[in-house]
Amino acid sequence: MPGMRHHGRILVQLVSASFKQQLSYRTSFLIVVIAKYLRVAIYFILFESILVTTDVLGGFSRDYVLIHFFTDFVLFLFVSTTFERNLVFGLSKLVQRGDLDGLLTKPLNPLFHIAFYKGDFYDFITLGPLFVALAYLVFRVEPTLEQGLLFLGGVMVALLFILGVSTIFSSFTFRTIENRGAGRVLHAIFRSAQFPSTAFGPWWGTLFLFVIPTGFVATLPTGLLSGLFHIGHLAYGVIFTISLCVIGIWRWNRSLRRYSSASS
Amino acid sequence: MNIRKYNKAFQIGLQESMAYRWNVWLEVIALLVISFFAILVWRYISDGTGVEGFSEQELLSYLLLSGFLFTSIHIAGSGDAVNELIKDGGLTFDLIKPWRMPIVFFLWAMAQRVFMSIAAVIGYGLMALGFGIRFWELVTIRGVLLVLPLVIIAILLEHVLFHLLSSLAFWLDQTWGPRLLLRVAMEIGAGTLIPLSLMHPSVRGLFEWLPFRFFGDVPVRTLLGQTTLEQYLPLMAIGIIWLTGVTLLYWIVWSRGIRVYGAVGN
Numbered sequence: 001m002p003g004m005r006h007h008g009r010i011l012v013q014l015v016s017a018s019f020k021q022q023l024s025y026r027t028s029f030l031i032v033v034i035a036k037y038l039r040v041a042i043y044f045i046l047f048e049s050i051l052v053t054t055d056v057l058g059g060f061s062r063d064y065v066l067i068h069f070f071t072d073f074v075l076f077l078f079v080s081t082t083f084e085r086n087l088v089f090g091l092s093k094l095v096q097r098g099d100l101d102g103l104l105t106k107p108l109n110p111l112f113h114i115a116f117y118k119g120d121f122y123d124f125i126t127l128g129p130l131f132v133a134l135a136y137l138v139f140r141v142e143p144t145l146e147q148g149l150l151f152l153g154g155v156m157v158a159l160l161f162i163l164g165v166s167t168i169f170s171s172f173t174f175r176t177i178e179n180r181g182a183g184r185v186l187h188a189i190f191r192s193a194q195f196p197s198t199a200f201g202p203w204w205g206t207l208f209l210f211v212i213p214t215g216f217v218a219t220l221p222t223g224l225l226s227g228l229f230h231i232g233h234l235a236y237g238v239i240f241t242i243s244l245c246v247i248g249i250w251r252w253n254r255s256l257r258r259y260s261s262a263s264s
Numbered sequence: 265m266n267i268r269k270y271n272k273a274f275q276i277g278l279q280e281s282m283a284y285r286w287n288v289w290l291e292v293i294a295l296l297v298i299s300f301f302a303i304l305v306w307r308y309i310s311d312g313t314g315v316e317g318f319s320e321q322e323l324l325s326y327l328l329l330s331g332f333l334f335t336s337i338h339i340a341g342s343g344d345a346v347n348e349l350i351k352d353g354g355l356t357f358d359l360i361k362p363w364r365m366p367i368v369f370f371l372w373a374m375a376q377r378v379f380m381s382i383a384a385v386i387g388y389g390l391m392a393l394g395f396g397i398r399f400w401e402l403v404t405i406r407g408v409l410l411v412l413p414l415v416i417i418a419i420l421l422e423h424v425l426f427h428l429l430s431s432l433a434f435w436l437d438q439t440w441g442p443r444l445l446l447r448v449a450m451e452i453g454a455g456t457l458i459p460l461s462l463m464h465p466s467v468r469g470l471f472e473w474l475p476f477r478f479f480g481d482v483p484v485r486t487l488l489g490q491t492t493l494e495q496y497l498p499l500m501a502i503g504i505i506w507l508t509g510v511t512l513l514y515w516i517v518w519s520r521g522i523r524v525y526g527a528v529g530n
Contacts, residue, residue, distance in 0.1 A: 025438045032441030039448045046452060049463045053316055054309050122441075181290025184340060188297035200304040 010108065011116055018119040029122070036126040040073055043194065058199030058219075063141050064226045065196070070134035072194045072218035075155065077127040079162045083115035087170040088183045090118060095177055101261055111167070111252055138225065147225050150234060154221030157237035161216040162190070164244030171251040174259050193217035198228070213240060273368045277375025285379065291340045292383040296391065299331030302457045303395060316462055322488070323459065325399035329487060330455040330480030332388040336381040337418050337479055338450065339373055343430030343443050350433040356527040366427065366518060373423055404489040410496055414483045417503040421475055421510065422450075428514040434521030454480030475506040 023029055047069050050057065057065050076084075091114055094100040103117065104110055143151065169186055173179050189212075197208040197215030209215035216237055223229035281288055303324055310320045318326070346369060349355040358365055392399060429442045451457065453476025460468055460481045471477060482499055485491050491499065 025436075027436050028438035028441055031436075032444065035441040035445035035448075038445055042448055042452050045464060045467050046458055049458055049467065050305075050309070052464065053462060057305075058308070178284075178287065180341075181287035181294070184294035185290050185297060188294040191298060192301040195301060195305045199308050200301070201308050204304055 007109075007112060014116050015119040019121045022121050032122045033125050036122055040126070040130065043073075044069065058196035058205070059228050060196055060198070060222060060226060063137065064222055067134065067137045067141070067225065068196055068218045068222040069194070070130055070137060071155070071158075071221055074127065074130050074134050075158050075162070075217055076190070076193075077123040077130065079159065079166075081120050081124040081127060084162060084166050085120055086115050086118055087166040088186060089180065090114070091170045091173045092177065092179045092183070095173060095259075098261075100259070110256060111249070114170070115167075141225070143225055147227070150224035150231065151221050153234050154216075154224045154237065157234065157241050158217045158221060160241035160245055161213065161237075164241055164248045167245065167248030167252050171248070171255040174255040189214060190217070193219070196222070198223070210236070213237070216241065269363055270367060270371055273363065274371040274375055277372035278378065280372070281376050281379045288376065288379045289383050292335055292380055292387055294340070295331065295335040295338075295384075296387045298451075299327065299335075299388070299456060300391060302331070303327050303391070303397075306458075307395070318459065318462075321398060322402065324395060324397045325402050325488065326455065326459050326484055327457075328388060328392055328395075328397050329399055329484045330459075332384050333415070333418070333483055334451070334454045334456045334480050335384040335388070336377065337415070337422050338447075339376050339380065339422075339426075342373065342422065342447075343426035343439070345369075345372075346427060346430040347433045347439050347443075350431070350521075350525065351437050353526075353528045355525065359522070366514070369427060370423055374419075377419070399488075402488045404487075407487040407489045407491075410491070411483045411487045413500065414478065414486060414503065417500075417507055418478045418483065421478055421503070421507050424507070424510045424514050425475070428510055428517060431514065431517045431521050434517075434524055449474070450476045450479055453477055455484065456480055475503070475510075478503050478506070 047065060051062055051065060055062070060068060091100070094103065094114065100114075103113055106113065138148075138151065165186070169179075169182070172182075176182065192208060193214045193216075197213075197219040198205050200208055205215075209219060213220075220229060220233065220237055224234060306315070306323055306327060307320070309315055310318070310323055312320055314320050315323055346355075349358065355365070358368070391397075425446060426443060429439050429446060432442065433439045453460070453471045453474055455477065460471055460477055463471065482491075482503070486496065486499075
């Protein structure tokens with residue numbers, strides 16, 4: 001527990017430093033936040049337009065499609081505020097500039113430090129109202145306690161899934177150095193999560209829900225809430241994501257041991 | 265003499281793209297993935313019967329071709345380098361060279377587009393085969409001839425729009441936000457995720473006034489023979505008006521920006 005408290009305090013310091021840094025470009029900060037809201041609005045319109053052409057999308061009625069939409073955005077804004085961007089794009093820059101060496105000398109777990117060394121406050125500011133909208137939509141469908149707990153379980157699986165994939169991805173950075181293009185591919189694959197995986201058809205739907213399970217991000221929690229999925233699906237998600245995280249940490253430590261410290 | 269200089273700039277751009285060819289490929293794959301999922305969803309919705317007046321082949325051809333055009337026209341991170349050059353003060357070294365930087369920026373971008381287009385032809389070709397999208401059955405010769413001027417307008421428009429926003433870095437330092445917004449609006453407005461005619465009427469009305477449909481919807485409908493000559497000429501006129509307007513604005517912003525540029529950075 002003292003270790004957790006120590007890391008918690010450091011996390012607050014890192015986040016606060018990032019916030020101050022990002023606020024130094026106040027006009028830009030404001031424009032980026034407006035841009036982020038408008039992006040959500042544009043995608044919302046996209047889904048509204050899709051729902052005009054069909055009543056049910058991938059087994060989800062309109063209410064659940066909206067829950068799916070907001071779950072996806074809230075989760076991605078949350079992980080982007082915290083670890084995802086640092087692991088997928090940030091580490092590459094640290095390695096290229098040689099700044100990673102400085103970070104490694106500090107008495108902190110390197111994976112923790114790198115994952116949280118910069119907080120994205122653009123996404124944090126955008127996150128709040130979307131979280132409220134999601135909570136409103138979830139309560140509007142009047143879930144039972146069991147459905148609510150399953151939904152939260154699904155959300156935890158989604159977070160672990162993104163953490164596991166990001167950690168594995170970042171472990172390759174030590175070898176590839178430049179990974180902007182690969183990072184964009186990963187983001188594009190993650191973006192598939194904005195559509196219900198069940199709307200990809202039986203074959204592709206199964207693939208993206210159970211094998212390359214981007215569907216864990218929003219389709220699993222929404223499916224658990226709506227009753228489309230049951231506790232067995234959640235159990236599969238838990239086992240899959242925990243395995244993914246274990247592999248991620250193992251690979252990350254292995255790559256770190258082979259880090260040559262050479263930079264440009 | 266001038267042409268030789270700019271030819272050299274274009275060659276430098278080509279060499280840079282070659283040096284980072286894997287990155288170029290991956291950028292294209294990222295856009296391919298987005299189109300892939302959009303096609304999957306619409307194929308599921310149309311369920312072999314089509315949607316709102318579109319047959320399934322028409323709908324999937326539209327999405328595939330608009331994705332292809334968007335990938336070939338739009339450069340991921342367009343304007344990033346210009347923003348960084350202004351913010352970091354690196355532009356100083358380029359300004360003392362005997363060429364006009366806006367033209368050099370365009371040539372560098374064109375060099376990258378060459379590689380993006382080759383990669384896009386291969387990637388989208390494979391996707392068409394994989395999904396059994398026989399778009400060539402819908403494409404007309406008249407459409408191919410008419411689409412070329414539209415594509416040129418779209419390329420110029422994309423370049424000028426992003427560089428106009430990047431040039432605001434002379435005052436704002438960081439222009440990532442407006443460019444992010446432009447990119448998202450472009451992606452939707454181009455019709456890569458949903459055909460414009462299937463959008464909510466109020467939004468469709470808005471996008472019909474904006475230039476983003478020139479990055480996908482307008483050329484694709486022309487290519488598929490869905491645009492009559494009576495519709496085509498006003499569309500061309502609108503494209504030229506947009507291009508002239510934003511180019512003029514870019515020229516004003518750039519020339520004023522150069523005057524306030526401090527040649528220092530962080």
